[in-house]
Amino acid sequence: MKLHTYFRSSAAYRVRIALNLKGIAAEMLHVHLLRDGGQQFSAAYDTLNPQHLVPLLEDDGVVLPQSLAIIEYLDETHPLNSLLPTDPRGRARVRALSQSIACDIHPINNLRVLKYLSDKLDISAEQKNDWYRHWVALGLSGLERQLVRDGETGQFCHGDTPTMADCCLVPQLYNARRFECDLSPFPTLVAIAERCEALAAFAAARPERQADAQ
Amino acid sequence: MKLHTYFRSSAAYRVRIALNLKGIAAEMLHVHLLRDGGQQFSAAYDTLNPQHLVPLLEDDGVVLPQSLAIIEYLDETHPLNSLLPTDPRGRARVRALSQSIACDIHPINNLRVLKYLSDKLDISAEQKNDWYRHWVALGLSGLERQLVRDGETGQFCHGDTPTMADCCLVPQLYNARRFECDLSPFPTLVAIAERCEALAAFAAARPERQADAQ
Numbered sequence: 001m002k003l004h005t006y007f008r009s010s011a012a013y014r015v016r017i018a019l020n021l022k023g024i025a026a027e028m029l030h031v032h033l034l035r036d037g038g039q040q041f042s043a044a045y046d047t048l049n050p051q052h053l054v055p056l057l058e059d060d061g062v063v064l065p066q067s068l069a070i071i072e073y074l075d076e077t078h079p080l081n082s083l084l085p086t087d088p089r090g091r092a093r094v095r096a097l098s099q100s101i102a103c104d105i106h107p108i109n110n111l112r113v114l115k116y117l118s119d120k121l122d123i124s125a126e127q128k129n130d131w132y133r134h135w136v137a138l139g140l141s142g143l144e145r146q147l148v149r150d151g152e153t154g155q156f157c158h159g160d161t162p163t164m165a166d167c168c169l170v171p172q173l174y175n176a177r178r179f180e181c182d183l184s185p186f187p188t189l190v191a192i193a194e195r196c197e198a199l200a201a202f203a204a205a206r207p208e209r210q211a212d213a214q
Numbered sequence: 215m216k217l218h219t220y221f222r223s224s225a226a227y228r229v230r231i232a233l234n235l236k237g238i239a240a241e242m243l244h245v246h247l248l249r250d251g252g253q254q255f256s257a258a259y260d261t262l263n264p265q266h267l268v269p270l271l272e273d274d275g276v277v278l279p280q281s282l283a284i285i286e287y288l289d290e291t292h293p294l295n296s297l298l299p300t301d302p303r304g305r306a307r308v309r310a311l312s313q314s315i316a317c318d319i320h321p322i323n324n325l326r327v328l329k330y331l332s333d334k335l336d337i338s339a340e341q342k343n344d345w346y347r348h349w350v351a352l353g354l355s356g357l358e359r360q361l362v363r364d365g366e367t368g369q370f371c372h373g374d375t376p377t378m379a380d381c382c383l384v385p386q387l388y389n390a391r392r393f394e395c396d397l398s399p400f401p402t403l404v405a406i407a408e409r410c411e412a413l414a415a416f417a418a419a420r421p422e423r424q425a426d427a428q
Binding site for chain 1: 263264265266267276278279280282283284286287290291302303305306307309310313314316317318320321322327330331334335337341344345348353355356357359360363
């Protein structure tokens, strides 16, 4: 199994956590999004992933983009340490929490979007930071309230073992800190992420621990 | 079962298609995103969905946001007319195609993002249209090439029956036409969407066919 990854990609970080939690060994192939004009645009990578995004999983003929699709595929093909609950309601909740981050926070603040804002719309560094922090604060605010409200919330986003939702939460908070977002309004999210980061599976997936980190 | 929907929401449109394909009756509750300062911010809706987005499903105590999580929940709880393949590889591919739209095209062009660009960053109508068309063209371009490449592509995105991926594709192309995006580079996507729209389940879900359309 091979994972095309970039140390700083939040979406790749999610999959690295999932692989570690499930104890699956994968070869890491590094795609540097800023080097050589963006290695995601190379002819070799373009053939594998015309969407030019990381992560991408290769597994015995399967060539699979999209972090959440990859995590569910890993979970279905390697049942040990399941990252989704067994009941439809629980699975739905974990998917919705994951998508609240993966659809409604992260893509708006992705590298290519920030680049468009700077290069094409000529916004200032301050405006770019405001943009970033606005979408993080908005998304995390709804998520914090949902986790406080729901009885299913436990030591982790759903119950007392890590799920796909935690694989999404930790990279999102990591990025938020990188952009100096104020996380004080989100004590539940911060506490869950701290519990996650105390686990080796999460710690080993951190960007600065990757071979391509620089 | 109740679906909180807005006729023009692309994400709600996906779920309306899924309900129709599966033959599930649901009461439609209309949340007008522009009226009354945005009905998604009302106290009643805020209690149900602190994320302030549509769609939202209510089903026997389940309160579920996020269109893709809703579609998978409907599919798991109502197995007839499955919207996901039975094999893990097929399911992974359908999820990835769906997420290519739901994570990497739609959120960047969502109403609230366009509003931020106009209100806070003061961009022109032309710049806003360029933004919209840029992300649509980029995302659809990768998707077109992927569908042309993959042997699993059939009369629909995956094989010869509609799946969750088609539930995402049709609303995205509908929106693209609304913003006058050039779809001529995407003949495969356009042909699949045409086959979909010939089906009553897709036709009945169109924005202009909804009770709240105006």
